Amino acid sequence: MKGKTHIALVSLLGLGATLAVAQTPPPVSKADPRSDARADPFTESGQITTGGRTASYVIHHLPPSSFPDLPGSIADLLTRRGCMIPQTYEAHRPENVIKAALEHAGSTDWALLCSVKGVVALMVFFASAPDRPMVLAATPETQRLQAHGSSRILGFNWGIDPAPPGEIHDARMGRDHRPPELDHDALADSIVDYRTVYHLYTKGGWTLVDSAE
Numbered sequence: 001m002k003g004k005t006h007i008a009l010v011s012l013l014g015l016g017a018t019l020a021v022a023q024t025p026p027p028v029s030k031a032d033p034r035s036d037a038r039a040d041p042f043t044e045s046g047q048i049t050t051g052g053r054t055a056s057y058v059i060h061h062l063p064p065s066s067f068p069d070l071p072g073s074i075a076d077l078l079t080r081r082g083c084m085i086p087q088t089y090e091a092h093r094p095e096n097v098i099k100a101a102l103e104h105a106g107s108t109d110w111a112l113l114c115s116v117k118g119v120v121a122l123m124v125f126f127a128s129a130p131d132r133p134m135v136l137a138a139t140p141e142t143q144r145l146q147a148h149g150s151s152r153i154l155g156f157n158w159g160i161d162p163a164p165p166g167e168i169h170d171a172r173m174g175r176d177h178r179p180p181e182l183d184h185d186a187l188a189d190s191i192v193d194y195r196t197v198y199h200l201y202t203k204g205g206w207t208l209v210d211s212a213e
Contacts, residue, residue, distance in 0.1 A: 042084065044118075048142050048154070057145050057154035060087045061115060067097045074110060074125050077133070083114035086141060088192050089148050089155025100162035100185040102201055103128060111160055111187050115141060122160065122189065124199075136199055136206060137189070146192065163188040163198050168209060 044059040061084035064075040085096050102109040103126045110125045121138035139158075146157035165182040186209070187199040198209040 044141065048145065055145075055147075055152065055154050057142070059141055059145075059156045060091070061085060062087060062094055066094050069099065070097060070110065070112075071130065073130055077131070078112075078114060081114070082116050084116075086113055086115045086120055086144075086156050086158070088157060088159045089146070090192055096158075096160055098160055098162045098187075100187065102126070102185055102187060105183040107184070113158060113160060118142070120144065120158065124187070134206075136187075144191075146194075148192075157192045157194075159190045159192055161188040161190070162186075168198055168200065 040060075042061045042063070044061065045057065047054050047056050049055075063084060064070060064078040066085070067075070085094070087095055096113040098111050100109060100111065101107045102111065102124060108127045112123055112125075114121050114123050118141050119138055120141050122136045123133045124136060125133050141156065144156055144158040145154040148155050148157075163186040165184065165186075167188070168182055168186050182200070182202075184201075186201075188196050189199055190196040200207045200209060
């Protein structure tokens with residue numbers, strides 16, 4: 001899974017947090033490109049027009065209950081806010097909910113993608129403050145669509161994964177003054193098959209490492 005874009009701040013109704021949105025989404029039609037999507041309440045489908053061309057898209061979602069390892073307090077908060085977890089077009093199992101030591105070595109923290117009313121946010125829950133999630137980025141779902149394979153139907157391309165210290169150290173390999181290896185995990189934020197950036201929490205704040213640098 002690969003990458004992330006530059007963002008501008010907006011407010012997402014229902015999340016109670018400041019979010020980042022890439023740009024105004026292009027016009028979207030809710031016409032369903034696939035008959036099987038009509039029978040699936042967890043699937044968003046339609047058509048999007050950009051650059052004078054119209055393409056069909058399908059985005060599959062899962063409810064928080066599809067992730068039984070997710071702490072009950074977090075799952076309840078997501079359910080109250082109407083969060084659904086979008087899945088990338090290459091998903092073969094539930095994804096975009098991860099557990100990692102993001103705050104410090106040995107911590108048990110969670111990160112996930114939460115979609116509400118067509119806007120998807122990257123949220124982090126530290127074990128030290130599980131009722132105060134942080135929103136690192138957000139964008140309309142229709143800004144995260146990508147063609148794949150031989151299909152003309154677009155799919156969701158935003159994925160997250162835990163990144164152990166060694167992976168971050170390798171991502172910094174080309175730098176003249178590479179920092180010492182971290183003692184805790186980072187969050188890999190990706191555009192599938194394209195680009196990855198890493199969110200690092202150090203010294204009380206978040207920084208980014210771009211794998212393309």
